[in-house]
Amino acid sequence: MRKMTGLLYKDWKLLRTTIIVLLTASAVMGCMPLLVFFGGDTNGVTSDEFQMLGTLMMGLFFLITPMFTFTIMPEIFKIDEKKEWGQFILSSPDAAKAEIRTKYEFALVLMILNLIVNMIVLSFDMMVMDVASSISIILVLEFYLIMLLNAFEFPYFTRFGTKKANAIRVIPLLIIFIVFFVYLLFGDLSVFGDFDKVLEYIFDVMTGKREMKVIPYITAAMPIVAVVAYILSYKLSCKLYRKGVEKLEN
Numbered sequence: 511m512r513k514m515t516g517l518l519y520k521d522w523k524l525l526r527t528t529i530i531v532l533l534t535a536s537a538v539m540g541c542m543p544l545l546v547f548f549g550g551d552t553n554g555v556t557s558d559e560f561q562m563l564g565t566l567m568m569g570l571f572f573l574i575t576p577m578f579t580f581t582i583m584p585e586i587f588k589i590d591e592k593k594e595w596g597q598f599i600l601s602s603p604d605a606a607k608a609e610i611r612t613k614y615e616f617a618l619v620l621m622i623l624n625l626i627v628n629m630i631v632l633s634f635d636m637m638v639m640d641v642a643s644s645i646s647i648i649l650v651l652e653f654y655l656i657m658l659l660n661a662f663e664f665p666y667f668t669r670f671g672t673k674k675a676n677a678i679r680v681i682p683l684l685i686i687f688i689v690f691f692v693y694l695l696f697g698d699l700s701v702f703g704d705f706d707k708v709l710e711y712i713f714d715v716m717t718g719k720r721e722m723k724v725i726p727y728i729t730a731a732m733p734i735v736a737v738v739a740y741i742l743s744y745k746l747s748c749k750l751y752r753k754g755v756e757k758l759e760n
Contacts, residue, residue: 517612524589525582529620532582533627536575540631543567544638565645568635572628572645576652579617579624583660584676586613586620587667597755606751610668614744617660625653651729654736661736661743669750671757 522529590609599605628649666675 517608518616521586521589521612521616525585528582528585529623532578533623536578536624537627537631539571539575539578540628540635542571543635568632568639569645569648572632572649573652575628576624576649576656579621580656580659582620583617583663584667584672586617587664588672591671593755600752600755607748610744610747610751614664614740614747617664618657618740621653621656625649647729651732654732657736658732658739661739664743665746665750668747669754669757671754 599609629646632645632649663675663678666678670678
């Protein structure tokens with residue numbers, strides 16, 4: 511237990527500035543709907559339009575802020591990517607498991623902190639702008655989505671190092687971009703014909719006026735899938751740690 515606490519404290523000392531900046535940026539980003547909306551010209555805007563624009567802007571910004579933690583995850587592993595450190599860890603009984611478990615727990619704590627910050631800022635935004643939305647559900651789902659993404663990525667960090675793993679990170683984004691580009695060229699774009707109706711549909715979903723039947727199933731399944739994947743990922747990373755250390759440079 512003392513070993514775990516020491517490793518967690520070490521990671522905090524090395525990454526505290528980055529984490530503080532990340533959480534601050536997340537809070538500022540969450541407040542942007544207030545600055546953008548109240549700083550603009552609202553003449554001629556009806557109360558319904560006000561509520562729709564405010565809710566959609568909050569949805570946009572709070573769709574982005576949870577991903578801030580995803581960008582810092584490689585740093586959690588990178589700070590210990592030294593062969594001497596890895597060999598020292600392997601020389602101690604059960605130290606490798608403690609090292610990997612620390613990384614997984616540290617990442618989880620960081621995600622929880624960011625979720626708390628986002629929830630607090632969201633509550634403040636909704637109170638000031640007097641809008642109601644289900645963005646909190648989106649934030650929770652994103653939390654589990656990021657946990658699931660981490661579960662797939664962390665074994666790569668452990669086995670191949672963050673430099674090579676970061677290259678792998680780009681592949682899913684590249685696939686999404688290619689699919690989207692191909693759809694724009696050859697797909698049916700009529701769904702985007704009336705943009706106002708698209709925005710109205712998104713607004714109705716976010717405010718609970720329109721129910722998506724799939725959401726309750728996703729909400730129920732995501733925590734189970736993410737937690738199971740995270741635990742299995744930890745066990746896999748423990749098995750891969752020695753091979754990863756052997757590939758590290760001095």
